Structure formats: structure tokens, C-alpha cells
């Protein structure tokens with residue numbers, strides 16, 4: 001697992017050179033945002049130990065398998081002593097409810113863990129504000145750190161080979177677009193995130209971008 005310190009409070013954890021999770025430092029410990037694919041629990045726990053604090057919460061941007069893959073293993077390893085937060089609609093999908101018509105693209109693996117809290121617009125997870133940005137999945141959310149304006153945007157964007165909205169096929173990283181549920185909502189979400197004027201753009205797949213506004217503008221210019 002590759003570790004990149006993005007800000008004093010934000011560490012990017014990259015697994016298999018393709019998927020990111022994030023450690024967010026809070027006064028009471030750490031929030032882990034996303035868990036990457038299955039089999040990553042040990043590496044994620046080692047990264048937290050290196051960061052020098054316990055994981056207090058696991059917050060998920062969305063329910064796809066490459067983000068919730070190590071959730072059950074982490075919950076078990078942490079003896080359940082961790083709060084799990086998942087976006088409302090994606091939590092309902094994982095609970096077996098039909099929340100949208102038609103077939104959902106993307107991987108929705110069986111998850112044993114029931115979230116302690118279902119995230120809604122404006123909720124706060126420590127210093128992170130929950131920003132709904134549906135499209136890649138029905139409930140997809142981003143997390144804006146109100147301390148410094150850095151944004152964890154999940155799979156609204158990828159940055160491999162340049163910033164892109166996940167509404168269309170991208171040669172260097174087609175998987176996120178293939179998993180996207182509603183392309184129009186995805187584009188609308190990209191614009192909503194731009195309006196937040198984030199200071200740093202962190203995404204589920206690809207390196208973080210420090211000039212977040214320009215990166216998002218570039219992605220939106222090529223969207224659709």
C-alpha cells in the first residue's frame with residue numbers, strides 16, 4: 001500500500017496502483033474513507049498505525065466493491081469498535097432494497113456489516129461535510145474537509161492520464177465509467193463539486209490534484 005501525505009490531515013493510501021482509500025486525522029483519532037478491494041485490511045491497519053492513531057470511523061463514498069471490499073474484515077479486526085457510515089441509498093441497496101429501476105452497473109458484493117449511520121446531505125463526519133454527488137452510484141457522496149477545503153470526491157472523477165468525469169469511457173481507466181449508473185447525474189455532480197471551490201481534489205482512482213478548480217474544469221470540459 002503506497003502512502004502519500006496530501007495535507008497535514010489527509011493521507012492517501014493507494015492499493016495495487018489503481019484504487020485509493022484515505023486517512024483523515026481528527027482530534028479523537030482517524031476517519032478512514034473507503035476501504036479499497038478485499039484483502040486490504042492488514043495494510044490499511046498498518047497505515048493507520050503508522051499515522052499514530054486508532055481508526056474511529058469508516059466512512060464510504062459509495063457502495064461499489066472496490067471501495068467497500070475490506071469493510072467486513074476491518075470491522076472484525078477492530079472488534080466492532082468502529083463506527084461505519086454509508087450513503088443512504090447505497091446502504092439501502094446493500095440491504096437488499098430496490099431503490100432504482102433497472103439493473104445497477106458496477107460491483108455490489110455481499111457486505112455483512114450494517115452501517116451504524118446512513119449519510120445524508122450536510123451531515124458531518126468529524127471535520128468532513130457530506131456532499132451528495134450521485135451518478136457513479138445512486139447514493140454517491142463526497143467529503144469536504146471544512147478545515148482546509150480539501151475534497152475527497154470518490155468516483156465522480158478519475159485522474160489517470162488527466163482529470164475526467166466518470167460519465168464516459170476513458171482509455172486509461174475505463175472501469176469507473178463502466179460502473180457509472182447515471183451519466184447525466186454524474187455530470188451534474190461534477191459541477192456541484194466544482195462550485196465548492198475545493199483546494200485539493202482527491203479521487204478514488206488516480207493521483208490527487210492540488211489545483212482542484214483547474215482539474216475539475218478540465219474534466220468537465222471533456223465530459224459528455
Ligand SMILES: [Zn+2]
Pocket residue numbers: 064066067155176204205
Ligand atoms: Zn471505484
